[in-house]
């Protein structure tokens with residue numbers, strides 16, 4: 001792991017938000033470090049945008065603290081906000097101006113941003129070739145990148161993006177992912193929200209999973225995955241005898257409805273006789289020994305890590321992500 005990960009850029013502690021009579025956010029706590037891409041994953045209505053609006057001081061938390069580079073977003077707004085670049089919901093751009101003119105417009109609102117800095121951010125988001133065209137002629141992906149260019153103008157330490165890949169096609173998503181990764185490699189802390197598991201899994205170092213305004217888990221994506229139940233698919237002969245033996249082992253659970261835990265494409269590759277179990281790696285060897293000792297032929301043993309989606313289902317006991 002990157003050694004500059006230790007420096008905390010964003011610290012969120014026990015943040016809650018009540019709007020009207022409704023508690024929207026309950027006791028949310030997490031940190032984002034320098035050089036890391038932190039994912040904020042949750043279904044529609046989970047509280048992602050509400051949390052982000054508090055991070056950038058568009059609304060105030062009801063309680064709790066938010067610090068950016070050590071500055072309290074509520075008490076030291078100016079110093080804190082100086083370190084944040086963000087796109088919340090959709091970036092607002094003037095479509096009758098060129099990309100460059102839009103950036104000049106935003107540059108005038110902050111001190112110390114010259115033509116050279118504008119040229120630098122255009123270069124980072126790779127819009128050089130189209131920057132002097134009117135924004136009305138841009139694709140959605142180009143508009144998103146212009147939004148990021150604007151967010152980067154003030155040389156922030158923290159970039160906050162609310163669902164940056166919304167509406168993009170697979171190529172646009174891939175491009176976006178590449179340059180977010182590049183920005184993080186250069187030391188930026190990036191906070192990205194998404195309701196798409198595959199997106200977060202590909203992009204992020206760590207993730208907070210949010211549902212119903214509560215953070216269910218925070219951790220490295222890989223660690224969250226390896227710490228959860230995993231599934232083993234068995235091809236045994238004779239299958240019925242094998243299944244009987246497996247179901248008699250106290251450390252092995254037979255999954256009677258594999259379609260509820262496995263992806264469709266995994267299921268498609270399985271034979272009709274395949275048996276799916278939930279069993280730890282340590283116990284799998286013992287199970288194999290028992291099967292072999294009973295004369296059952298073990299044709300295939302295949303371990304599958306759950307996807308983030310299965311993880312989410314385990315945590316929320318079935319609430320769907322989409």
Ligand SMILES: Nc1ncnc2c1ncn2[C@@H]1O[C@H](COP(=O)(O)OP(=O)(O)OP(=O)(O)O)[C@@H](O)[C@H]1O
Pocket residue numbers: 019020022024042043044045046047048049050051195
């Ligand atoms: N101003 C408001 N007044 C009342 N309720 C609100 C307000 N803003 C948000 N909410 C409610 O708070 C919850 C969280 O909304 P939020 O927009 O933060 O979710 P989200 O995770 O960003 O969802 P999405 O994926 O759809 O963008 C929702 O139930 C929403 O209806």
Ligand SMILES: [Mg+2]
Pocket residue numbers: 048049050162
């Ligand atoms: Mg939202």
